[in-house]
Amino acid sequence: MTDSDLTPNGVASAKRQLRDRIWALLDEHGAVQPPGAAGHIPSFVGADRAAERSAELPAWASAQVVKSNPDRAQLPVRVRALREGKAVYMAVPRLETVQPFFRLDPRTFGDGVDLDVVATGAGAARLAPRASLDQMQPVDLIVCGSVAVDRRGVRIGKGAGYSDIEVALLADAGLVHPETIIVTTVHDLQVVDEPIPDSPHDFRVDFIVTPTQVIPCPPSPAPGGIDWGLVTDEQIGAIPVLRTVRPGRRG
Secondary structure, eight states: OOGGGGSHHHHHHHHHHHHHHHHHHHHHTTOBSSSOOTTSOOOBTTHHHHHHHHTTSHHHHHOSEEEEOOOGGGHHHHHHHHHTTOEEEEEOGGGOSSSOEEEEOTTTSOTTOOHHHHTSHHHHHHHSOEEOGGGOOOEEEEEEOOSEEETTSBEEOSSSOHHHHHHHHHHHTTOEEEEEEEEEEOOGGGEESSOOOOOTTOOBOSEEEOSSOEEEOOOOOOOOOOOTTTOOHHHHHHOHHHHHHSTTOOO
């Protein structure tokens, strides 16, 4: 990789090419269900087995509060966490409300609530309360989706940047701590040997979990807060919580 590849445009281009390659590879091998990986956090075949392997991590056993993305690929993780009595914060899709997370707490649901349903995006929107940052508990374990991840723990999502913003919001609010563990569950085909270019605001994962293996990643710095120099006016306009937490806001 040349110096020009490491410019912001070069990094973005390299990530875009890698996404396209991994999406095509998954489709070629029939590794997503339903078919059609492009544009998504892939709903990979074997996600249930990856969830089982995640539950074997010591960090899982000790975690009481889990934060997860809302994608289908991580649904088995969310369901398992709820069945084990853990509270789960799930991001509201596109962070479209000032309360950016659903709080899924099995201790507060009635006997008639189906945990398999409430852990879905539609089920959470119908059955779970939303939480603002000041209503949340510290997070012990973060589970994120990825399009690709390398063995250093550098990951890329589908390109919208929501996962990075979600984790940065938690960091700024003091809701992640030095012991917070970050896990991504992916198909084995999504693990790449070449280094993925990353930016200072990108967080890294501690463990990669696939249907067949658990890959520990090298130690990395704890996630940082929001780099306001990189936040666009479009993002501030589209994500209400950013308007409530940005420095120097009015009102």
